Amino acid sequence: xxxxxxxxxYGVGVGPGDPDLITLKAARLISNATTIAYPAPExxxxxxxxxxxxxxxxxxKEISIAVxxxxxxxxxxxxxxVGAVEVRxxxxxxxxxxxxxxxDPFFYGTFMYLYDRLAGDFETDIIPGVTSIVxxxxxxxxxxxxxxxxxxxxxxxxxxxxxxxxxxxxxSFAIMKVGRHLPRLRSLLDKLDLMKRAGYVERATLANEKAxxxxxxxxxxxxxxxxxxxxxxxxxxxx
Amino acid sequence: xxxxxxxxxYGVGVGPGDPDLITLKAARLISNATTIAYPAPExxxxxxxxxxxxxxxxxxKEISIAVxxxxxxxxxxxxxxVGAVEVRxxxxxxxxxxxxxxxDPFFYGTFMYLYDRLAGDFETDIIPGVTSIVxxxxxxxxxxxxxxxxxxxxxxxxxxxxxxxxxxxxxSFAIMKVGRHLPRLRSLLDKLDLMKRAGYVERATLANEKAxxxxxxxxxxxxxxxxxxxxxxxxxxxx
Numbered sequence: 248x249x250x251x252x253x254x255x256x257y258g259v260g261v262g263p264g265d266p267d268l269i270t271l272k273a274a275r276l277i278s279n280a281t282t283i284a285y286p287a288p289e290x291x292x293x294x295x296x297x298x299x300x301x302x303x304x305x306x307x308k309e310i311s312i313a314v315x316x317x318x319x320x321x322x323x324x325x326x327x328x329v330g331a332v333e334v335r336x337x338x339x340x341x342x343x344x345x346x347x348x349x350x351d352p353f354f355y356g357t358f359m360y361l362y363d364r365l366a367g368d369f370e371t372d373i374i375p376g377v378t379s380i381v382x383x384x385x386x387x388x389x390x391x392x393x394x395x396x397x398x399x400x401x402x403x404x405x406x407x408x409x410x411x412x413x414x415x416x417x418x419s420f421a422i423m424k425v426g427r428h429l430p431r432l433r434s435l436l437d438k439l440d441l442m443k444r445a446g447y448v449e450r451a452t453l454a455n456e457k458a459x460x461x462x463x464x465x466x467x468x469x470x471x472x473x474x475x476x477x478x479x480x481x482x483x484x485x486x
Numbered sequence: 487x488x489x490x491x492x493x494x495x496y497g498v499g500v501g502p503g504d505p506d507l508i509t510l511k512a513a514r515l516i517s518n519a520t521t522i523a524y525p526a527p528e529x530x531x532x533x534x535x536x537x538x539x540x541x542x543x544x545x546x547k548e549i550s551i552a553v554x555x556x557x558x559x560x561x562x563x564x565x566x567x568v569g570a571v572e573v574r575x576x577x578x579x580x581x582x583x584x585x586x587x588x589x590d591p592f593f594y595g596t597f598m599y600l601y602d603r604l605a606g607d608f609e610t611d612i613i614p615g616v617t618s619i620v621x622x623x624x625x626x627x628x629x630x631x632x633x634x635x636x637x638x639x640x641x642x643x644x645x646x647x648x649x650x651x652x653x654x655x656x657x658s659f660a661i662m663k664v665g666r667h668l669p670r671l672r673s674l675l676d677k678l679d680l681m682k683r684a685g686y687v688e689r690a691t692l693a694n695e696k697a698x699x700x701x702x703x704x705x706x707x708x709x710x711x712x713x714x715x716x717x718x719x720x721x722x723x724x725x
Contacts, residue, residue, distance in 0.1 A: 258624075262509070263614070270616060271513060272506035351620040352629075359629035366627070373624040375502070375691075377509060377614045381590040385497075385612040388605070390591075390598035395641035395663070397652065402634035413636065416652070424634070452614075 254338040256369050258358035260351040260376015261298045264472075265452035268377045269299065276374065277302040280345040282337050284310035284330065286357045295347040295357075310334060310344070314357075324360070331364040338369045351376040355423065380421045383448040383474045386458040392419050396479060403428035407435055414439055420477040429469040436461070441477055449473040493577040495608050497597035499590040499615015500537045503711075504691035507616045508538065515613065516541040519584040521576050523549035523569065525596045534586040534596075549573060549583070553596075563599070570603040577608045590615040594662065619660045622687040622713050625697040631658050635718060642667035646674055653678055659716040668708040675700070680716055688712040 259276055262268035269277075277283065277299050287293035293311060296303070303309075312330030315322040337344050352358035352373050362371065380400065384391035392398045397418035401410055403425045410432075414420060425432060425447075436442050445461035450472050457464075461475060498515055501507035508516075516522065516538050526532035532550060535542070542548075551569030554561040576583050591597035591612050601610065619639065623630035631637045636657035640649055642664045649671075653659060664671060664686075675681050684700035689711050696703075700714060 260616075260620070265511070267511035267514075268509045268614065270501070270507045270509055272504070274510060275506075351616075351624075353623040353631075354620045355631055355633070355635075356629075359632055362629065371627065373627060375507065375616045375620040375624045377499075377590075377616055378620060381499070381593045381614040381617060384592040385590075385614045388610065388612060390595075390601065392592075392594055392639070393598055394594070395643050396594075397641075397644075398639040400631070400637040400639075402636075404634050405636075413655070416655075 252341055253369055254341050254343040256334070256338060256361070256365055256371045257343065257345045258352035258356075258362060258371065258373040259345055259347055260356065260374060261295055261347050261349060262377040263350055263379045263382035263452050264298060264450065266298050266301055268382070268452060269302070270374065270376065272374050273376065274302050276345050277347070278304060280304075280307055280343065282308040282310065282342050283345045283347060284312060284334050284361070285347040286312045286314045289313045289315045293347075295349045298349070299347050308337075310337070327360040327364065331361055334361060335365060335368075338365065348376070350378045354378050379423070379451055379472070379474060382451040383421070383446070383458070383476055386448055386451050386456060387446040387476060389446060389478060391476060391478065403432060407431065410435060411439065414441065414477070417479070419479045422475040422477070424471070425469045425473040425475055426471045427468060429473070430467060432475060433461070436475075436477070444478045444480070446476045446478070447473070448476070491580055492608055493580050493582040495573070495577060495600070495604055495610045496582065496584045497591035497595075497601060497610065497612040498584055498586055499595065499613060500534055500586050500588060501616040502589055502618040502621035502691050503533075503537060503689065505537050505540055507621070507691060508541070509613065509615065511613050512538075512615065513541050515584050516586070517543060519543075519546055519582065521547040521549065521581050522584045522586060523551065523573050523600070524586040525551045525553045528552045528554045532586075534588045537588070538586050547576075549576070566599040566603065570600055573600060574604060574607075577604065587615070589617045593617050618662070618690055618711070618713060621690040622660070622685070622697070622715055625687055625690050625695060626685040626715060628685060628717060630715060630717070642671060646670065649674060650678065653680065653716070656718070658718045661714040661716070663710070664708045664712040664714055665710045666707060668712070669706060671714060672700070675714075675716070683717045683719070685715045685717070686712070687715070
């Protein structure tokens with residue numbers, strides 16, 4: 248059991264990017280928070296904080312967790328170890344902490360790294376958010392899945408072999424984290440004759456968004472926040 | 487091209503059930519709407535309208551699309567044919583229409599039935615919402631997917647054979663529309679030794695919610711709004 252005198256750890260999804268896609272509940276929790284925490288790339292600005300900034304009251308204590316962008320998992324885990332110590336100190340002192348998480352906290356979200364380290368010792372509450380997948384489908388203006396359709400969520404860093412095994416099963420797909428894997432994914436989708444069913448979205452719901460059929464994308468590379476959606480059926484682009 | 491004198495059709499996700507999980511953008515669009523539309527089970531109340539009701543201004547024109555709950559697809563499609571005629575008349579007259587959709591409009595959402603019938607003739611804007619899948623994961627208090635995990639979304643009405651083929655591939659799973667399929671799904675997950683990794687949620691984020699490990703569920707049947715999440719890894723229930 249956790250003590251009533253300790254603070255509560257809130258994991259709050261702030262959605263895909265447009266600050267207007269924050270939920271009423273998240274906005275209220277952030278506005279009322281005395282301490283917030285968020286991840287930020289080492290030496291850069293926090294995307295989650297940027298999405299939520301209109302709701303952060305002056306004088307709010309902020310804990311920024313500087314996450315190295317190197318591919319080795321250990322570096323990021325070390326950063327969350329350090330961040331968890333700071334957050335723990337606040338919770339032990341009886342202060343609630345609101346952790347801001349891009350998208351949804353438990354759907355490829357960063358909140359789980361804090362949760363794993365602290366949930367055993369403190370009360371927690373997790374507030375779901377709008378995921379980038381549904382934001383991308385809305386921005387492409389094509390219904391993604393309906394009725395009993397199967398949707399499979401894949402990731403760009405997976406090997407061609409793993410991706411192909413899943414893609415061959417049929418249904419609809421979201422391939423997240425396209426980024427530098429774009430050329431390889433394009434070749435694979437070409438080979439599997441899936442290009443005509445593929446949509447591409449980068450920076451969904453932000454001012455510099457791009458949302459087009461993948462076949463029309465001329466860029467050779469993609470930014471980190473990019474996704475491919477593959478629609479079931481032969482004709483994805485009706486409208 | 488669509489005429490500037492016609493109204494715009496908005497598809498607005500109102501989230502999984504808790505009215506506090508509506509986005510700021512959805513709340514504003516609903517508050518400012520002069521005409522809203524929503525599906526309702528024939529002879530019953532609209533869940534989407536119920537979620538959004540605090541934002542519906544007095545005097546707003548409402549188009550309720552009475553959807554028969556029979557399994558035959560044609561009955562529901564006929565209902566949307568009728569609803570689309572009413573919505574079309576408003577759009578032709580230059581009035582915007584805000585369609586309320588449980589969860590997200592293009593992620594197993596009902597908006598697509600109107601969209602298919604009207605998008606060719608009118609301007610549209612689709613506002614993503616919080617899906618029931620991420621709401622369920624938050625309420626079970628277990629991170630669903632991280633890093634490059636694969637997630638597959640399945641549906642209770644699928645055959646055992648189809649479900650088994652997907653479940654055997656590994657990764658994490660969401661099985662939507664559990665409802666009357668609960669006993670059959672339970673047997674299948676038992677057979678595949680997946681019960682210890684399965685969580686069960688009904689009426690996520692509502693007052694009468696249930697969110698527990700599936701193995702602890704004593705009920706023989708499940709309501710329509712119910713879901714099973716299957717977590718990757720051997721030990722789903724850590725906290």
